[in-house]
Amino acid sequence: MNQVKLNKKDYDAIIVGAGFSGLYQLICLRDQLNLNCVVLETGDDVGGTWYWNRYPGARCDTESHAYSYYFSDDLLKEWTWSERYPGHAEIRRYMNFVANKFDLKKDILFQQKVTSACFNNDENNWNVITNSKIEFKAKFLISAVGCLSNTNIPNIKGLEDFEGKYYHTGNWPKNGVSFAGKNVGQIGTGSTGIQAVPVIAEEAKHLTVFQRTANYSIPARNKPLTSEFKKHVKENSDLYKNLVKRTPNAHPFEISKRNVADVDPDELNEIYEKAWEIGGLQFRAVFNDLVTNIKANKTASDFIKKKIRETVSNKKFASILSDIDHPYAGKRPPIDSNYFETFNRDNVNLVDLRSEPIELIDRTGIKTKKNHFDLDIIVFATGYDAMTGPLINMNITGKNGLKLNDVWKEGPKTFLGLQIPGFPNLFTITGPGSPSVLTNMPMAIEQHVEWIRDCINYMNKKDYSTIETDINSAEKWGDEVNSVANQTLLPTVKHSWYLGANIPGKPRVFMPYAGGLPRYTEVCDKIKNNKYKDFILN
Numbered sequence: 380m381n382q383v384k385l386n387k388k389d390y391d392a393i394i395v396g397a398g399f400s401g402l403y404q405l406i407c408l409r410d411q412l413n414l415n416c417v418v419l420e421t422g423d424d425v426g427g428t429w430y431w432n433r434y435p436g437a438r439c440d441t442e443s444h445a446y447s448y449y450f451s452d453d454l455l456k457e458w459t460w461s462e463r464y465p466g467h468a469e470i471r472r473y474m475n476f477v478a479n480k481f482d483l484k485k486d487i488l489f490q491q492k493v494t495s496a497c498f499n500n501d502e503n504n505w506n507v508i509t510n511s512k513i514e515f516k517a518k519f520l521i522s523a524v525g526c527l528s529n530t531n532i533p534n535i536k537g538l539e540d541f542e543g544k545y546y547h548t549g550n551w552p553k554n555g556v557s558f559a560g561k562n563v564g565q566i567g568t569g570s571t572g573i574q575a576v577p578v579i580a581e582e583a584k585h586l587t588v589f590q591r592t593a594n595y596s597i598p599a600r601n602k603p604l605t606s607e608f609k610k611h612v613k614e615n616s617d618l619y620k621n622l623v624k625r626t627p628n629a630h631p632f633e634i635s636k637r638n639v640a641d642v643d644p645d646e647l648n649e650i651y652e653k654a655w656e657i658g659g660l661q662f663r664a665v666f667n668d669l670v671t672n673i674k675a676n677k678t679a680s681d682f683i684k685k686k687i688r689e690t691v692s693n694k695k696f697a698s699i700l701s702d703i704d705h706p707y708a709g710k711r712p713p714i715d716s717n718y719f720e721t722f723n724r725d726n727v728n729l730v731d732l733r734s735e736p737i738e739l740i741d742r743t744g745i746k747t748k749k750n751h752f753d754l755d756i757i758v759f760a761t762g763y764d765a766m767t768g769p770l771i772n773m774n775i776t777g778k779n780g781l782k783l784n785d786v787w788k789e790g791p792k793t794f795l796g797l798q799i800p801g802f803p804n805l806f807t808i809t810g811p812g813s814p815s816v817l818t819n820m821p822m823a824i825e826q827h828v829e830w831i832r833d834c835i836n837y838m839n840k841k842d843y844s845t846i847e848t849d850i851n852s853a854e855k856w857g858d859e860v861n862s863v864a865n866q867t868l869l870p871t872v873k874h875s876w877y878l879g880a881n882i883p884g885k886p887r888v889f890m891p892y893a894g895g896l897p898r899y900t901e902v903c904d905k906i907k908n909n910k911y912k913d914f915i916l917n
């Protein structure tokens with residue numbers, strides 16, 4: 380454990396998590412407001428989601444020149460990415476670079492998992508206990524635990540009998556896993572699974588992919604960055620900063636104003652072909668109405684399905700992979716490096732779980748309704764109890780014994796994704812109800828972290844002890860979250876983690892704010908300029 384000076388009584392703020400959010404929150408509160416802070420982190424280094432996600436092929440889907448902090452011009456000058464999309468190891472190097480540059484590690488306690496957090500009504504502060512049974516106290520508790528940190532291994536009968544090894548992609552061993560000479564089975568074909576398949580197939584003796592829902596994917600066209608592009612990025616950092624703050628998803632490209640109906644079929648095909656060649660998430664941005672109009676969406680969906688059928692030579696596999704039951708980008712759209720091409724390899728098999736569901740896992744592998752697959756390793760690319768899971772997992776108790784787990788029984792209720800009624804002085808960075816997972820995350824994080832900094836600064840200057848929201852504000856904000864989501868196709872996808880539908884028993888509530896980061900920022904700024912009167916300050 381590193382040597383953070385434990386000052387149990389009077390931290391101003393406890394920050395939980397040392398990923399993008401936690402690091403920047405520490406800089407803002409410690410270095411800009413001069414507060415006494417500690418960061419509690421489960422892992423033994425900085426990185427957050429990227430500390431745990433070391434699975435083969437783990438790479439960011441946002442282009443590197445926008446996957447950065449923008450708050451520091453020096454940092455933008457000093458750091459240079461090497462590839463179009465940064466890989467997990469390079470992202471960890473970046474986060475270590477940030478931590479060292481701003482001397483952050485001296486205030487981070489590693490291997491400290493928060494096991495409970497309780498608001499003390501008499502003292503108006505938070506008591507936080509970690510797995511080491513150390514107790515911390517602070518006026519403010521700030522969750523920087525991320526949206527995708529609670530891994531989900533499905534409850535499949537017999538897993539405990541399996542004599543091989545199994546791993547979840549979101550909790551990957553630090554020293555890696557060797558697939559050489561092994562029969563591997565992978566369950567899950569979301570953004571993660573699609574990244575992992577080609578890399579595992581290269582190394583394993585044999586890979587069987589178990590697919591429940593077929594998925595779209597666009598080629599990422601990853602490549603090393605040229606020195607000209609690196610120079611261009613450095614010389615135009617203001618331009619990119621401006622762009623990511625202006626676009627709804629905080630990506631470094633504009634969303635076209637043109638609708639599908641504005642072009643004829645030849646032009647339509649030409650536009651899609653060009654976007655397919657460029658690759659990446661901007662495929663979604665070539666028309667304005669792809670995520671709002673099902674007829675427009677069908678043109679993109681059909682184009683991608685045709686590409687899948689053209690790419691995959693085994694007709695049965697091509698049919699299973701292109702039999703997609705939801706609109707393109709209705710779920711988080713994956714991008715890939717040779718995903719569909721991998722099914723042309725001799726050592727790769729595809730199992731359609733819709734026609735032969737998994738019945739159980741036994742000593743030697745996976746048994747489906749029709750077959751048994753002998754396996755040495757099972758990879759679970761089965762996603763997360765997203766957004767609410769990491770918060771509920773901390774066992775948070777608010778005012779008067781209010782348990783977060785109970786108040787969110789029917790789904791999360793927050794004001795702006797930043798505060799929860801009944802939980803004073805608790806801020807949740809990228810919490811449910813904020814743009815978070817629908818954006819390029821570091822941008823959404825910077826906006827939240829700076830808003831929280833300004834709010835705390837205001838409270839301290841005016842000598843307020845507590846800030847909290849009430850149920851009316853949370854319900855009104857929940858209506859806004861639903862209303863903007865319902866203007867898109869996203870809530871129409873029944874089996875989506877945005878709705879919590881991937882976790883048995885989890886309430887079906889659309890969790891992220893789909894109105895875009897600029898519109899959301901405007902709401903937050905208005906509240907700040909109005910001296911936080913939408914909150915209760917005491």
Ligand code: N01
Nearest residue numbers: 438439440533567568569570571572591592711760761762
């Ligand atoms: O998880 P997912 P993920 N039996 O939930 C299947 C982010 N991300 O880790 O669709 C069989 O999307 C499930 O099947 P189905 C990104 O935001 C970011 O891939 O539920 N299959 C699905 O195929 C992304 O959206 C980057 O029918 C089961 C898969 O497992 C988020 O992480 C890179 C099953 C889960 O897909 C989560 O993606 C990668 C079962 N019992 C990921 N249970 C970046 O670029 C689940 N599945 C930053």
